[in-house]
Amino acid sequence: MSEHYPAFQLRLPKGGPVAHGRLLADGASGIQKFVIRAGSPARSEVVPSFALGTNTYHRIRQQLIEDGTIQPSEQWPGWLEVSEDVECTSPSAAGSILTGSSVNGWEVWRTAGGRPLSDFMGQDLGTGSPAAALREAELPEPGQDLADELHVHDRAWLQEIRDLLCDEQQLVLYGPPGTGKTHLALKLAEFLSGGPERVKLVQFHPSYTYEDFFEGFRPQEDPDSREVAFRLTPGPLRELADLASREGNQHVPHFLVIDEMNRANLAKVFGELYFLLEYRDRSVRLTYSGDDFALPPNLFVIGTMNTADRSIALVDAAMRRRFAFVELSPRVEPTRGLLRRWLRAVGKDDEPADLLDALNARVDDSEFMFGPSYLMKKGVHREGGLERTWRTKILPLLEEHHYGEGVDVEARYGLETLRAAIRHRRGASTA
Template identity: 35%
Template sequence: MMQLIEDTNLEENELTQYIKTLKRKKHIIFQGSPGTGKTYLAKHIANHLTSSENNGFYELIQFHPSYSYEDFIQGIRPQTSTDGNLEYSMIPGRFLNFCEKAKDCEGMCILIIDEINRANLSQVFGELMYLLEYREEEIQLAGSDQTFKIPENVYIIGTMNTADRSIALVDHALRRRFAFIPIKPNYDILRKYHQKNSPNYDIESLINILIELNKTINDPHYEIGVSFFLTESLLDDLEDIWTMEIEPYLEEYFFDETDKIEQFRWKNI
């Protein structure tokens, strides 16, 4: 646990709660605004749990608008046979392959689904929606005679960017099957990181600007996270980060409030 605390700069009680929720519910989603470190946190928790347990592992996949049931569960795909002919076979997708691999393990096997809300989730999950709620049961998969059950040692961590408007597409059926954990901008992470890696940099001035900026944004779904600024070369890179990453984001958010954009231009802060 000490290594996880050091890697994430989070408090032990906070990390313990996240892990407790994952073990209880088996499926969790870290949700938060851009730059809050959702994927980073998911990877480090997964690594901690699978490396400290016997024979566990984790994998990461990223959803996108074109991601399908065939990609995730299974589907008929063309294949070339040994004699060169084209054949169509039922091919397992990433989740079935993951579960098959997990059957040979005793420890926790964690699938991280990055940007989970960017896909059409009802379509991608299919029958898995039922199995996520009734983990002890097995059902027949569409298009085949094969039955499937999620192994007991399989866990899912999703990440969701709340600034992405596709979050509205996450229906209540899926929400009931996941525990949603909000990840907010944590200025103490930024403070600890630079105290360790660049102690001569006055990080408090940047933190004060971010606090003021997020007050102006006034929407927890769109706040600016600290991950943008977790770099040892921040002194050299800050202007570039601000003008090329932060300002374009603010231009989109404050598209009809130019005075607020100007207030937080690099030249004005």
């Protein structure tokens, strides 16, 4: 029934040609897919940050180019062209693939008259009915493709994360540094929401406050009088909550990712929002604006906590009751075997994984074990890179950890020591 929606078009950058697409009827998950029409132009190059910021869309674009779905255009020399209809997970995915950059598809796709796609999201297939807004947000089921992309050992682990979010709406990933907590949180939020435009990232720190997080008075300059006055300004949570509550968005998941959550004074940052995290069907009177406010049911929260920075045991019972807690530790999967799976996926030798396992076996504090991210950077796999990383990143942290204990860190954790231990273990196992 997508013919009830108007046709949409997108002008490519730098006065380029116009691409055409159509919006599909909502799927069961509330994710609105978008189809790029055959014959649409695409940009021939990508912006430098595209592969980093929206890696999923970059990879899809590259695959479409490799299989010939996107190919050099005869109609527009210097541009590419889509040879057949391409179904995308969202308007933003479609726009990003065509432009080679991260875009908000709800704004860049427009009708011939210039109206953005977002103007039509309050309508149910053109009837004007609010039926779409009344549906509950449903999270899509993670597939094996996502498990392979994230190098997770078992798709069932991702399914459990998805089920926990469905039940609790708030979840914390906790573990030592380098275990991929933030990367995993962002990738899961992007997948479950249908696109990066529905995900907002904030990072807590010791001076972070309720006024930074939700709303407060901040100095702002009047553009006409140039006078500075304090005005009520929304923070990231208020902005995302308002977006999720907007007509047409109520059945679409939105995600707030809070990085380094336990570095802030959580009671001070959340204030009366503690209550709303547990009771999504109730409202409270806000401290500054005086508005009655409720957290929308389609807003999900994923936090990360670094156990080496501040123990998770210090998190108060009120916060613990409102979040599900999932451990990401080198002791357990999916973190335990992640580095080995990644090395094999990119065609590298297993030695870094063997060394990491040997290192963590000698660390006496589970909250201070080393995650795989330390050894997944490009520099590690250049000539001399592993030795340099060990000398400048891993050993200094261990020096700090054993400060005042008289431990010879090099003798206990150095590369040559660990390599000798690995050779000895292998020799013993074959004897």
